[in-house]
Amino acid sequence: GENVEQHPSTLSVQEGDSAVIKCTYSDSASNYFPWYKQELGKRPQLIIDIRSNVGEKKDQRIAVTLNKTAKHFSLHITETQPEDSAVYFCAASDSGGGADGLTFGKGTHLIIQP
C-alpha cells in the first residue's frame, strides 16, 4: 500500500516569513495529493490539492508543488500570519474516487511566532 512521509514534524517561523512542509509518497500510481489544516479541537479542512497532471498550484498565499519523478510534493505558505498556526497534513490517494482512502502523513505542527 501507499506510504506517506512528512517533514518536519514541528516548524516554527516568524510571522511574515515563509513556511515549507515536504511530503514523499511511495506508490507511483498515486494521482491525488490534498493538504489539510487542522486547528486544535476542529475537523481537518482542505486548504489546497493537486492532481498528478499538474506540477504546481497556487491559491493566494498557499502553493503546492508536485514532482512525480521524485515522488514528493510540498506545501508553501508565504507571508505567514498567526491564524496559520495549526497542524498540517499531507495525503495521497492511489486510486480514483478515494476507493483506497487517503493515506496521510503524520502531520506538521506549524507555529507562527509573533
Added chain:
Amino acid sequence: KAGVTQTPRYLIKTRGQQVTLSCSPISGHRSVSWYQQTPGQGLQFLFEYFSETQRNKGNFPGRFSGRQFSNSRSEMNVSTLELGDSALYLCASSPTMRGPETQYFGPGTRLLVL
C-alpha cells in the same frame, strides 16, 4: 449546504463494550469514508462506502465494521472495545467514486475507552 455531521460527539465506554457511531454526509454526496485519528498513529483509513457497498478497507481488525444506508448515511461499529481504540473517529464524504475528489470531514466522535 449543511456540512458532514457526526453523532455522538463524545463517548465514554469500558473495555469489552461495543459502540456505534453515525455519520451523515453532505447532501448529494454518496461516498463516505471513515478514519481513526490518534496522537501516535495519526490519521488512518478505516473503510469507504459507496452506494451501500464497502469498496475498500484499511488495515484494522474485524472488530471494526460499518455500513451505509440508502440515504448515504453511514454507521461504524467497534465491538469488544480495547483501550487502544480510544481515538477521534472522523468520517468524510465526497460526491462520487469517479476520479480523485475532495473529501470533506465531519467534526469527529471522540471515543474514550476506560
